[in-house]
Amino acid sequence: MLRHFSRALAFVPWLIQSAQAVTVVDDRQQKIQISQAPQRIVSLLPSLTETVCALNQCHKLVGLDRYSNWPASVKNLPRVGGGLDPNIESIVALKPDLVLAAGSTRGADRLQALGLTVLRLEPRNHEDAQRVWHTVGQALHVPTADSDRAWQGIQAGVQTAVQSLLPKARQQRVYFEVSPAPYGASEASFIGETLTRMGVSNILPASMGPFPLVNPEWVVQAKPDVIMVGDSSRISMSQRPGWSGLRAMQGQRLCVFKQDESDMLVRAGPRMAEGARLMADCLNRAATDVATALIKPGIGR
Known part of the structure; x- marks a missing residue:
């Protein structure tokens, strides 16, 4: 009896903590009071979805944006649109006690006005x-x-990836494309910061903002040693003037990431260490002149 009572007491601090109201500050510097641990969560940003799950709270998710796809357990949850077009009625119908959204999510003010x-x-x-x-x-x-x-x-995993970089892989100049518009990842982004920690130079300076819209001619003039892109960019790249002459293209120092790899790489969340390992692998292969996403498994197709 005493042993069971002692075990019960072990849960008391957690129960007290979960019952206490907390106040957090969001990206708009608004103070958000949360009276008790949320039990029904809607997430409208993939990185936030992944964070909830990595904190062992995945079972509390009741609705997601259309792009959240990790871990596999979330794939069958109801979809409520995206950051640019959230379905307000669907979100309200799920009766969430917490909605996680990007700072740029449209309709967030409306959801707050409705009492969420x-x-x-x-x-x-x-x-x-x-x-x-x-x-x-x-x-x-x-x-x-x-x-x-x-x-x-997570940070230890990122550091392990950084340390795995071969000495001759450092000091390479990299262009990382986030989407085929094209948008790139500059030195100011978490992707760029990881590359900097690896001792790699990013052709997109921090002054351009974290994920700037890039003029393709800028890349031609910058002459990167290595190009990292998602699979969706492969076709458009071949159609850009001057790109076929880039040494990264000619030397096949090009890593084309599959869709699931691209998803992981562009989300600043719990899988950043895995993304860092992919980038380090790409750079190491480039330095040994065998980098090509077209033939190397684990990097691309």
Whole structure:
């Protein structure tokens, strides 16, 4: 009897913590009060969805944006549009006690006006990602020690990827394309910051903003040694004037990431370490003149 009572007491601090109201600050510097641990969560941004699940709260998700696709357990959840076109009626019908959205999500003010608790967060660099991780953890009433431990694990994974880079792979000049518009990842983005930690030069300076719209001619003039792109960019790249003459294209120092790899790479969340490993692998292969996503499994097709 005493043993069972002692076990029950072990849960008391957690129960007390989960019952306490918390106040968190979102990206618009709004103070959001969350009276108790949310039980029904709608997420409108993939990186936030992944953060919820990485904090072992995946079972509380009841609705998602159309792009959230990891982990596999979320794939059958109801879809409520995207950040640019959220379905307000569908979201309200799910009766969430917390809505996680990007700062740019349309309709967020409307959802708040309807009485829903909306927390707006959108990580763009490593500092953002850490802040968002801890803010979501706090909002979900995850014990701080657990949240800290998990984040340290993510950072350790990123550092392991950084250290795996071969000496001759450093000092390469890289162009990382996020989408075929084309939008790129600059030094100010979490992708660019990871490349900087690897000792790699990014042709897109921080002054352009984290994910700038890029003039294709800029890339031609910059002459990157390595190009990293998603599979959706492959066709459009061959049609851009001057790109066929780039040394990265001619030397096959080109990594084309499959869709699931691209999804992981462009989300500032719990899978950043896996993304860093993909980039390090690409750079190492480029340095040894065998980098090509067309023939190397694990990098692309």
